[in-house]
Amino acid sequence: MTEQLSRRRFIKGGLAGTVAVSVLKDKETQAAHDFEGYPDAMGVVVDLTRCVGCRSCEAACNKEQGLPEPAEPFDDFSVFDYMFHGQKRRTDEAHYTVVNRYEVPQLDHPLFRKMQCNHCNEPACLTSCFVNAYTKTPQGAVIYNSKVCVGCRTCMIACPFYVPTFKYSSAFSPRIMKCIFCYDTRLKDGKPPACVEACPQEALTFGKRIDMLEVAHQRIRMEPGKYIDHVYGEHEAGGTSWMYISPVPFDEVGLDTSVTREPILNYVKGFLAIVPMVLTIWPALFAGFHLLATRKDRIKESQTDENQEG
Amino acid sequence: MQPGKKMKQAAWALGLGLALLAPATGQAMSAEDAPESVEIDTLAELYGPVSFDHAMHTDVAQCSDCHHHTTGTDPTDPPCVKCHYGREEGETVSCTDCHAAEPFIQENLKKLENPEIFHIDKPGLKGAYHINCLGCHQEVGGPTGCQDCHQMTEAGEKRFDTGKFAPAGYRPGAEQHEPEKKHE
Amino acid sequence: MKKFSANNPAIPIADHVKHDGSKWTIKEKLWLGLTPQEYKKQFFRNWVNWLMLCIFAVGIPIILQRYLFGLGAVTHASNDYPWGLFLGFGLFAMVPLSASGFLLGTTVEVFGRKDFIPIERLALLNGLLGYFFAVLYLEVDLGMPWRLPYPMFVSLGPAAVLFLVAWHVATYLSVQIAELVPAFGEWSGWLKGKRWIKSITLGLTIAGIILSTLHQGALGALFTYAPGKVHPLWFSAEFQWIHFFCSSIFAGLSMVIVSSALCKWTMKWRADDRFLGSVDNLTIGLGKGCSYAMITYLVIKIVAIAHDQEWAYLLTGWGQYYLLELGIGVVLPMFMFAVAVKNRWAGMVRLAALISVLGIIWNRLNTSMISFNWNLYPEIPHWKEVWITITIYALYFLTYRFILYRLPILYEWKGEK
Structure with missing residues (x-):
């Protein structure tokens, strides 16, 4: 009898605790304010109607960040045919940014989309890191400190955009490899990142995030029918510094439209x-x-x- | 960019501006007033200068296709009409006079903070060239490959890891395309 | 071993003094009172040891390869699947299976169920080793294993779930070591430590409950960082931590049932009558706990589906796979436990426990690897990754057995304590 009693009590107690906890929890969640990003954070609008897939941004990034020599030249466009497990190219330890080609039925030409770190306002990588290796700078960059990283790779699990990558090839100095908005060499001095500067088509427009949002919305407004009426990154994952505008639905150019509206932390x-x-x-x-x-x-x-x- | 380069750019812009300004007297410029050809080299770095056959282009395009409202033709786009309708030709018609070579430096970004400004989305010089040239070439079937207009320089080959800087052991694939031709 | 103890009544060692009155030295205790030759003989007579040697023969060079040439040398170095078997099995499955320590601690020390004492130490040991080897798996997986203490002392990110896991696993590991000090104290003759620990047992046990609730839950909450990646059926922002915590209850209990069964069958010489005489009854008692925990778990699982309106997913292929996991991993053993407890069939409780242990491993692998990136491609681990996982588990098995052979876990120390 005692056995049953104590067990039942145990379960009951657990349930009571849970109820109390969940009631209190809601209050706390409501009280927590959402962070809407630093007011002076910089941003980039990526206009997919402009990108021609020249890979200049990839080349510029490679040199600026001192990444390893690529397997093929940056003017080799056969990389657009590269597939791995049915997936197009993605960022890895040698590429902070990649451009992919997408055939879309609505248009008589393909679209190209650059991917890199989107520099979230409330980054999932940052909030999931247990050694504080990530920092969101007031300029908007999400930067990483390899000196404290232990290599647990939770940031890679958490990133909804599959951006951070790990230097698996290194036994003694592995680290996370990801786009840092050229923070060290450019952004902190007020300069645009190397990829933006390299883009011949100005498919990448750089400025304060709030101004860039306005630019994006203006472009959509000024040429009705040219764009889908949505700025990808305005609210995705709680808002990102890098944003996209596209002539076709975003999922057709490989952007995950099911990404949460709220920051992952929520x-x-x-x-x-x-x-x-x-x-x-x-x-x-x-x-x-x-x-x-x-x-x-x-x-x-x-x-x-x-x-x-x- | 180095200061020397900037100086050179400024000098070029001024020169080009003056050259184009000189014959401007009438209501609208005529194609004959324009130079036969223009050497576009202000931004030449990774690619060499573009020898732009201006005379040829005046045969296939309107002045306003490239010069917008500055050559004295009235705009037709509703948002442009508001301000630029019925105006005389501009004091300068050079691309570099309106489109900044470095659109994203702080000084230029600061200008966006002015609430009076309408043109918050004016492309920089490089963007203006490529969007306009390439955009039209795609439409009318002009050349669209990078090196169709400008040759890659040594600095360019280094940047793109190509030519004599190609990765060791790299064998170009059977098909190598310029980006725009890829889909054709 | 049976043969040796038949020849020498002093073996197995359960006292400080030999029959002739002289004391066993620690060295002799480590050799189990055998001569090195005898020890070698009994070691190689056992086929299990041969199996272990085969595993190590391949596994140790691969582990060296991992440390010399990086994780990329032994895994697929996937950026889409940053976590593989080392964490999917080694951390996410080992930790719930090691919940036994806090569960039996709670039963005996907090609820005062003295009748569970014969199995308490086995549960504590099972817990300690499980955690220790989970950390070892982590050390294989971490990119920079030498920086393990960083989250504690060098650079702190206290708002992260993993921070909680790190701190709680570390402190709980210390708690479990402390809880096993009495066993070590008796065996080695270090009685001062034992007495001190005895005086703070209740405190340690309650600390164990808190830490276990939080880090078992936190392991689940780690996946709330990936709302778009883990399949909705395995994901629940609100309930993930309860799912993980609640399932760790029957996971831990089932693991003790399995472990005690193995002891009963293969280590009779080492166990005393107190253990052997009560283990069947205790197994049934634990089985009862399992079935209660399982029905609770099942209800919360269904609540989570209802809460997130995920019924439609059940009709998809993923849904059927999910139901299969719940059916085989939870519902089946739950009924088996219930029937076996009612009829007092210890054997069936053991079978049900084995199924539920495998079920929990399956669930953790489903959450961390199989349903992860359900919109992408499936990732099949590199064979070397599989082999390393097995090698570490073999090491876990050997350590487990090494301690059971010596410390008074399955038997009561006869000497001074």
């Missing part, structure tokens, strides 16, 4: 909120269980003591 806040609850409620709860469960023993003990005294 999905984790629920759990983070229960942590202090468990830390404070559990000790009292289980000490209480202990006293209840061992009450009979203690009564017996004191009775035997009394008997001995008497």
Whole structure:
């Protein structure tokens, strides 16, 4: 009987704790304000109607960031046919940015899309990092400190855009490899990143993020029918510094349209909120269980003591 | 960009501007007033200069296709009409006078903060050239390959890891295309 | 071993003094009271050891390769699947299977169920080793394993879920070591440590509950960072941590059932009558706990589907796979536990426990690898990655057995304690 009782109590207690916790949790989540990004953060609009797939941005990035020599020249366009597990090219330890080609049925020509770190306002990589290796700078860049990174790769799990990559080839100095908006060499001095400067078509337009949003919306407004009426990155993953405008639905150019509207962190806040609850409620709860469960023993003990005294 | 280069650019812009300004007297410029050819080399670095056959292009395009409202033709786009209708030709018609060679330097970005400004989205010089030239070439079937207009320089080959800087052991694939021809 | 103990009544060692009154030295205790020749003989007589040697023969060179040439040399170096078997199995499955320590600790110390004492130490050991080897798996997987203490002391990111995991696993590991100090103290004769630990047992146990709740939950919450990547059926922003925590209860209990069964069958010489006489009853008791935990888990799983309106997914291929996992991994053993407990069939409880252990491994692999990137391509681990995973597990098995052979886990120390 005691066995059943204690078990039932255990479960009940657990449920009661959970209910209490979830009630309190909602309050906390509501109270937490969403971060809308630094006011002076810089941004880039990528206009897919302009990109011609010349790979100048890739070449510029490679030199600016001192990345390894590529397997093929940057004016070799056969890379657009490259497929891996049915996927087009993606960023890796030798490429902070890649351009891919997309055949779209609506147009008589293909579209090209550059991918790189989108530099989220509230980056998932940053919030998931347990050694604070990431920083969102006031200029908008999401930068990374390889000196403290332990190589757990949670940032790669968390990034909704599949951007951070790991230098798997290195045994002694592996690190995360990802676009840093040319922060060290350019952005912090107010200069545009190398890829933007290299783009002949000005498919990449650089400026303050708020201004770039306006530019993007103006382009959509000024030429009705030319663009899909949506700026990808305005709200995706809580808003990103790099944004896209496209003549065709975004999923046709390989952008994930199911990406959450909120920052990834909002999905984790629920759990983070229960942590202090468990830390404070559990000790009292289980000490209480202990006293209840061992009450009979203690009564017996004191009775035997009394008997001995008497 | 180095200061020397900037100086050179400025001198060029001025020169080109003056050259084009000199004969401007009438209501609208005529094609005959324009130079036969223009050597576009202000931005030449990774690619060499473009020898632009201006005379040939005046046969196949309107002045306003490239010079917008500055050559005295009235615009037809509704947003442009508001300000530029009925104006005389501009003091200068050179691309470099309106389109900044370095559109994204702080000084130029600052200008966007002016709430009065309408042209918040004016392309830089390089963008203006390519969007206009390449855009039209794609439409009318002109050449669209990078090296159809300008030869890659040694600096360019280095940047693109190509030519004599091609990766060791690289064997070009059977098909190698210029980007725009790829889909044709 | 049976043969040796038949020849020498002092073996297995369970006392500080030999029959002739002299003391066992630590060295002799380590050799189990055998001569090195005898030890070697019994070692090579066992086919399991041969299997282990085969695993190590291939596994150790591959592990060296991993440390000399990087993770890319032994895995597919995938940027789409940053976590493979080392974490998918080594961390996400090993940790719930090692929840046994805090569960039995709670049962005995907090709820005062003294009848579970014969199996308590086995559960504690199972917990300690599981965690220790989860950390070892982590050390294989981390890009910079030498920086393991960074999240604690060098650069702190306290708002991250993994920070919680790191701190809680580290502190809980210490708690579990402390909880096993008595066993070590008795065996080695270091009684001061034992007495001190005894005085703080309740505190340690409650600390264990808190830490376990949080880090078992946190392992689940790690996946809430990937809402678009983990298949909606395996993902739940609100309930992920409860799913992981709740399933760790039956996972940990099932693991002790399996482990105690193996001890009963293969290590009779080392166990005493107290253990052998009660293990069937305790197995049934634990089985009862499992079935309760499983029904709770099942309900929360269904609540999560209802909460996120995911019923339609159940009709897809992924949905059928999900139902298969729940059916075989949870519902089947749950009924087996219930039936077996009712009829007091210890054997069936053990079979159900084995199924539920495999079920929990399956669930963790499904969450971390199989349903992860469900919109992309499936990733099949490199054979070297598989082999390293097996090698570390073999090491875990050997360490587990090494300690069981010696410390008073399955038997009561007869000497001074």
